[in-house]
Amino acid sequence: MAKVLMKGNEAIGAAAIEAGCKYFFGYPITPQSELPEFMARELPKAGGVFLQAESEIAAINMVYGAAGSGARVMTSSSSPGISLKQEGISYIAGAELPCLIVNIMRGGPGLGSIQPSQTDYFQATRGGGNGDYRLVVLAPSNVQELVDLIIEGFDIADQYRNPVMILGDGMIGQMMEPVEFKKPKTRELPPKDWATNGTKGERKPNIINSLYLSPEELEAHNIRLQAKYQKIRENEVKVESYNIEDADVVIAAYGTTSRIAKTAIAQLEKEGYKVGLIRPISLWPYPYDEFNKISDKCKGILTVEMNSGQMVDDVKIAVNGRFPVYFHGRLGGMVPTPNEIIEKVKKIYGGEI
């Protein structure tokens, strides 16, 4: 299929339909509203159902129900709406159901603004809902990667029976870019023999639930969940890195800010600086090991984000004291410029910070 020009939010919808998603439950919020709009128009044509729920809380619980019946299902929202969904997300994780949740982040806290941000890193990677659960969190940096991760995300969700979150900033959702739809690498997916899709009188009823009255049983359930998360840590780390074996400074950035960092790195190279990049694509599981490849001569790691430094914690865990960790960020919906990053890198080079 030839490349077409799509807005990130439209491309999410098209990719989800391509991946066999049949149900979308959501509630509009800028800057992701083009997605429900696209799904309202296109999903019925693909034999699916689009439903605008009365609230985000209703939408995530509809996802819970549809996922329990074994359907490919998704929801999407932006930061404040994702906060409303947290209870449902925790239930879905507890009941071990596959689904895709898209967060196109905007400035916060509270209602914040409609401009792009990355302020939900903690919420996504640490769990905004209750309990010892994990989401697989994938952070695309362009519309093509967004499409690829949506398609693969549904497979990851099915393989591990776990919710997958696509974490994009508003820029990713709103940006127009060329895309093509490719088949993902095939995964062997387990049969959904747990789904509540009718016994046909041939088996005992399946039950979808996250309630365990006996603490012994709940502990066993949690131990099983943790073993599953460990498997995800081993198998599903995604990262792109550039020139980290030879860099004097390494930038760590994901999503839109990683692209701005790349522009800064290209300019710095022209001026003779050696700057590497680690771009986590999976924010959970986090690519901690990648930081071990950084050369000992590196003067420091510069984390760049559109927040106050939420990924810095993970970078510090990854480098484990080997290098100083610096930060540059813009807040409230402001987008960093390549020049700001260049200045900061030069300061690290010059020992000024």
Add this chain to the structure above:
Amino acid sequence: MILNDKRIRIVVGHYGSGKTEFSVNYAVKLAEQGRKVALADLDVVNAYFRSREKAEELSSMGIRVIGSHESSGSAIDVPAIAADVYSPLQDESYDVVLDVGGDPAGARTLGRYHNYFIEGKYDMFFVLNANRPETQSVDKAIEYLRKIEDMARAKATGIVNTTHLLKSTTVEDVLRGQQLAEQVSEKIGIPIRYVVALEHVANKLPSNINGEIFPIKLFMREDWMV
């Protein structure tokens, strides 16, 4: 020749086709020709990449930019249009470019200015991009155009071929779009007025192409975007 176009220019089309880059470049070219220009951003569909974001840069070129809410800049997406839009529509010393939001939904804002859209006194340019999935066929493109005309209560007077893939656009992309534009043009009897392309692509287009070659700079894309 943009100076020969009617004083009021309305730019419509499917969203994401390139209306705003065309509108901004058009306004800049008019200003460079010494005209007194107002660019009215009527986009109530998009939240990002609206011409009002470039108000400062455009003002420095002498262009009056009218956003939906002058005090709030780009940080609000209420579907409101500034009252000031009336001013350049009424004041005939202005050349006006109306940068309209995408789709029939975006064209709805034009209804209130119906009185100013007198046949022969305005141009309405239908921006057409063959790389947008919704306007890749002749029939779908025409369907979009008709719905937009109905909503706007105004008739298109020209087609603008903006077929592109952003900074990776090739001559072939533009020419493929041109084929679509020509078929649409023939079927509905509206001429192709402009063929829009980045300067380095525009230089390579055949000079006998149907419509005026319209080289543009990208105002709305940051350096780090593709």
